[in-house]
Amino acid sequence: MGEMAPPGLGDPAAPPEALDGKDRGRSPSPYPPRDGSLRTRVASAGEDRTALSRPMTPPIHQSSVYAFRDPAQADRRYAAGGAVYARDGLPNARALERAVADLEGAEDAHAVASGMGAIALTLLAHLSGGDHVVASAACYCETQALLTRELSRFGVASTLVDLDDPFAFAAAFTPRTRIVIAETIANPGMNVADLPRLSEVAHAAGALLLVDNTFATPILCRPLDHGADLVVHSASKFLGGHHDLVAGVVAGRDAEIGQIRRAGHLFGPTLGALDAWLALRGIKTLAPRVAWMSESAARIAAMLAGHPAVRAVRYPGLPGPDPARAALVRRLLPDGAGAMLAFELAAGPDAADALLRALQLIAFAPSLGGTTTTACYPPRFSPWDDAAPETVWSGSATIRLSVGLESAPDLIADLKQGLDLILDEHWDHRAAGSHARPGQEGFYQI
Numbered sequence: 001m002g003e004m005a006p007p008g009l010g011d012p013a014a015p016p017e018a019l020d021g022k023d024r025g026r027s028p029s030p031y032p033p034r035d036g037s038l039r040t041r042v043a044s045a046g047e048d049r050t051a052l053s054r055p056m057t058p059p060i061h062q063s064s065v066y067a068f069r070d071p072a073q074a075d076r077r078y079a080a081g082g083a084v085y086a087r088d089g090l091p092n093a094r095a096l097e098r099a100v101a102d103l104e105g106a107e108d109a110h111a112v113a114s115g116m117g118a119i120a121l122t123l124l125a126h127l128s129g130g131d132h133v134v135a136s137a138a139c140y141c142e143t144q145a146l147l148t149r150e151l152s153r154f155g156v157a158s159t160l161v162d163l164d165d166p167f168a169f170a171a172a173f174t175p176r177t178r179i180v181i182a183e184t185i186a187n188p189g190m191n192v193a194d195l196p197r198l199s200e201v202a203h204a205a206g207a208l209l210l211v212d213n214t215f216a217t218p219i220l221c222r223p224l225d226h227g228a229d230l231v232v233h234s235a236s237k238f239l240g241g242h243h244d245l246v247a248g249v250v251a252g253r254d255a256e257i258g259q260i261r262r263a264g265h266l267f268g269p270t271l272g273a274l275d276a277w278l279a280l281r282g283i284k285t286l287a288p289r290v291a292w293m294s295e296s297a298a299r300i301a302a303m304l305a306g307h308p309a310v311r312a313v314r315y316p317g318l319p320g321p322d323p324a325r326a327a328l329v330r331r332l333l334p335d336g337a338g339a340m341l342a343f344e345l346a347a348g349p350d351a352a353d354a355l356l357r358a359l360q361l362i363a364f365a366p367s368l369g370g371t372t373t374t375a376c377y378p379p380r381f382s383p384w385d386d387a388a389p390e391t392v393w394s395g396s397a398t399i400r401l402s403v404g405l406e407s408a409p410d411l412i413a414d415l416k417q418g419l420d421l422i423l424d425e426h427w428d429h430r431a432a433g434s435h436a437r438p439g440q441e442g443f444y445q446i
């Protein structure tokens with residue numbers, strides 16, 4: 001791709017024949033067609049098909065800076081959005097951005113060094129002192145801490161609110177509310193956000209709706225289709241999918257992403273070439289991974305809901321007593337309710353500890369979205385923050401499960417042997433024999 005390529009399309013390392021061959025005019029779009037099915041586009045995510053010959057796997061451009069014939073050439077390359085210096089964007093990160101923008105139905109995306117980096121940069125780029133944020137009280141604890149502990153120091157106020165309570169949500173707005181933050185499926189409560197309603201209220205107040213889509217992934221839900229303005233991912237989780245990278249991406253309209261990209265050049269949370277390459281490789285298998293994991297998670301949730309050691313299961317795909325909520329889940333998550341679930345043990349936190357120790361196949365690990373199933377306590381507070389308040393999850397008997405690619409019967413057997421073991425021990429299983437059933441109190445379908 002030459003220097004005069006349209007902004008963002010330039011791969012400075014592409015061979016010269018990419019410019020010259022007779023095929024040059026054949027395809028107006030250098031990328032897999034956007035109208036192809038999502039599965040097809042995922043499989044070839046980020047590929048640039050303009051070159052006559054191209055590596056089937058993109059090279060890793062592990063160079064922090066490019067050399068030019070003269071300063072004018074560098075200026076032209078820079079103006080065209082091509083690679084010059086790593087902090088301003090490099091080809092592997094750009095390919096990842098294109099892929100996520102495509103999958104989320106966004107005009108553009110910006111990739112950074114972590115999911116928290118993507119959230120923080122988005123807020124820093126779009127907020128000023130005196131502004132106000134309305135955020136889900138159910139969202140990831142570090143996102144909450146970012147607002148209450150860090151951005152508050154710069155005069156950004158925030159209100160954490162129960163998004164399921166329309167009155168409380170509407171009442172949380174102030175004349176300076178600029179951004180509303182929600183998670184499609186909340187970490188760790190698994191609440192599904194009513195994105196169409198949230199966007200309507202946010203837009204009426206002149207605010208942007210920023211949705212963290214890490215748990216759902218664009219395979220199950222595309223928040224921009226439901227009224228969101230910006231969608232953010234911890235690509236360290238399902239997009240990357242192998243527990244081997246840390247990255248974050250934010251996608252949305254050109255104008256808002258441009259503002260974020262410009263701020264990123266100054267704040268500098270640059271995504272390294274290798275992590276960008278790994279994230280893009282992970283995305284190519286996202287569709288089958290998510291479909292498989294989601295199906296297994298539904299089977300595991302059903303097993304847990306029927307086990308006498310379990311007091312409550314939080315999984316959006318479980319049947320529940322509220323028809324409006326069930327309709328929302330069908331509307332937002334028509335192809336599956338995801339790989340994440342949480343369940344609470346009837347016998348309390350010590351039993352949760354014992355279960356985590358008893359699991360043979362499922363690893364205790366405080367992350368999610370990889371090929372192997374991981375269990376952990378819900379994130380309760382920022383581990384680095386001594387002054388962090390206790391949350392609703394502190395001292396609870398809830399375990400969060402990220403379902404992987406193992407066979408569902410093997411995972412069910414592992415969980416069952418652990419649950420049976422704690423049932424046999426000395427804890428007080430007050431719920432035993434009368435554990436909650438779908439539609440009853442204590443059995444969550446959120």
Ligand SMILES: Cc1ncc(COP(=O)(O)O)c(C=O)c1O
Nearest residue numbers: 114115116140187214234236247
């Ligand atoms: C929903 C959600 N958003 C954002 C993040 C932050 O991502 P990262 O660890 O890549 O910074 C996490 C991390 O667990 C998460 O679960």
